[in-house]
Amino acid sequence: MPTIIGNGLGSGLDIEAIVTSLVNAQSAPKTAQLDRLRSQTDARISGVGQLRSALEAFQTAMRELGSGSAFSALAATSSHAERITVNASDSAVAGSYQIKVNQLASSSRVATAYIGSETAFSAGSLTIGLGTDDPLTVNIAEGASLVEVRDAINAQLGGSGITANVVSDPGNPNVGSRLIFSSTATGQGKDISVAGSNASLSQLAVDGSVQQSGGAAGYITRAQNAEFEIDGLALSSATNRVEGAVSGITFELRAEAVGQDTTLTIGPNASGLNESIQRFVDSYNQVVRVTNSLTRVTQAADGSSASGGALVGDASIRQLMNTVRRELTSPVDTGNDSIRILADLGIRTQSNGTLAIDQAQLTAVIQDRPESIGAFFAGTDNGLFKRMDDQIRSYTQAGGILSERSDSLQGTLTSISRQRDAHARAMTSLEARLYAQYNAMDSLVGQLTSTGNSLLASLDALTARTSSRS
Structure with missing residues (x-):
């Protein structure tokens, strides 16, 4: 039932203010704790998302660099x-x-003879050849017009590379129209030929080896090498x-x-190799910058306090970066001892964990041994890209370490929500109990005050009678 809020008429106390203060004082520590936990959890979820995005971008860069001609000598x-x-x-x-x-090289394009605008073709088929390739057959319905023949050709030969269209001469509208056949296949011997299965459809016959002239059928362009x-x-x-x-x-x-x-x-490939290596370094450095930001502890200017990144103390991040750095420094057997680690290319780790390129050393390697660079980075068996991707994949794949981390943090948010609901119910119960207690006290004080006033009135009356007798 709803809480009955006392007005303090009996005691003169502001019961509502007292109860509100007591409930707030009781609620504040737990509310603050849940707020802090929610803020920390949200920050960690965001941090995991940032890390995953950086790692996936790094994987994409390595995949693109390794699959194309980026490291061609x-x-x-x-x-x-x-x-x-x-x-x-x-x-x-x-x-x-x-x-x-x-x-x-060009493809074949042929034209039929002019066909009258009122022509309706008999049912049958057209056989369309393309050089020595197997001929194609198009079925034509009874009474089809030239436009309907065109539509049948395009519908039935879809994907073959042969198309047809209707062309008319606006300057001589009475001569009729013709079909133009076009092919996407280039090369000598790929000429189009057309034959009809009956006298009616034979009006559309074309010999692709005969040049079109006037109103006759023939080729417009021949297929050539x-x-x-x-x-x-x-x-x-x-x-x-x-x-x-x-x-x-x-x-x-x-x-x-x-x-x-x-x-x-x-x-x-000096320019291409430089650009590819720079892209790898930039992508890796972005991962380092993100992890540094997420795990950094920053001291206040006065030294009185410190603030940490969203994933400070997260063991999985330390394990990830230790694994990645180990792959960066592990020698690669490419069959060429001249390039076995990044330092052989002039790529070294700086104090903040990022990579830097000694351009003079890299340029010398590109000039002297460009063929070794691709094997070092993009080798299919033990190239750096493959080994790095193998390590990172366990973090970024569906159901991987970062997915599990996100799921765990989402579970924390769910727990916080449940705790808030339970706390709200407890505070509602406390509020009701306090109102009941203070209302009872207020009623009792009111009764005592009333009794006291009644006794005082009786005493006053008694005193007054005694005085009058005297």
């Missing part, structure tokens, strides 16, 4: 990247090549992406290259 450059782009693999050999492009010269040697490719012409390099021909000379150079 050689790099390919083009004197005119707008004409030819080039990439080198690990099997490339240093050298310079003069490329002259005479024509680009790219033709180019490397240092004067005539070569060809079915596609504009040329692989295998020069061992270890792939280059892409663009329209701007036709008739132009372009120089491709394969040389030490």
Whole structure:
């Protein structure tokens, strides 16, 4: 039942203020304790999240650096990247090549003869060939218009690389329209041909080896190879992406290259190696900065107090950083004794735990032994990236150390919430008990006061009668 708040009429006391003060005094220590615990737990949850984000960013950086050409010993450059782009693999050999492009690879595009706008085709099929590839069949419904034939082709040949569209001549609207077939396959011998299964559909027949002229069917462009010269040697490719012409390099021909000379150079990947190593160092240093911030104890200027990071004293953080630092300093057997630890590259640990690069030493290694750098960092068996990722994964993976840490902290928040509810109920009970006690006291004081006043009145009356008799 609701608490009855006394007004102190009997005693003259402010019962509500007294009870409120007593309840607040009783409640304050526990409330303050729970507030501190909640604040600390929230900070720890945030700290775990910051650490996990930094570790995952570090893992992502290592994964990207290790999976691509970031640590290739050689790099390919083009004197005119707008004409030819080039990439080198690990099997490339240093050298310079003069490329002259005479024509680009192109795909087949053919046109049917003009078809009257009122034409309705008989049911049947179209057989569409692409050079010596197996022909494709498209079924055509009875009474289909030219637009409906186009739609059937595109729907049934989706993903084949062959598409069709309707083209009309606005200057001569009475001649009708034609179908234009296009292919994405480049290279000599990839010409489109079309044949119909009946007289009606044979109106759409095209011989892809005959040039289109006037209103007749034929090719608009023929499929052809790219033709180019490397240092004067005539070569060809079915596609504009040329692989295998020069061992270890792939280059892409663009329209701007036709008739132009372009120089491709394969040389030490100095810039790429520097950038890759710097990215690794920066990502690692961010992890160190985050952990330092989360575990640092800061003394007040006057020395009277100290404040700590969200994860001060957390043993799992110390274990993580000890493990990571151990991998940084463990020698790697790459088959080349010249680079076995980071210090051989001029990368050393500073007093605050971050890494710093001795650029002069690194530059010398890149010039002398660039092929060793990739094996040290990105070796698939015992490269630094793999060993570091193996150690960090136990912290960042689902159900890992940091996930368990977060779950435990969330459990603490749940416990705090339960304790608050229990404390609130206890304080409500205390308040009710105090009101009952003070209301009873107030009532008793009121009764005693009333009795006292009655006795005083009787005595006064008795005194007055005695005086009158005298």
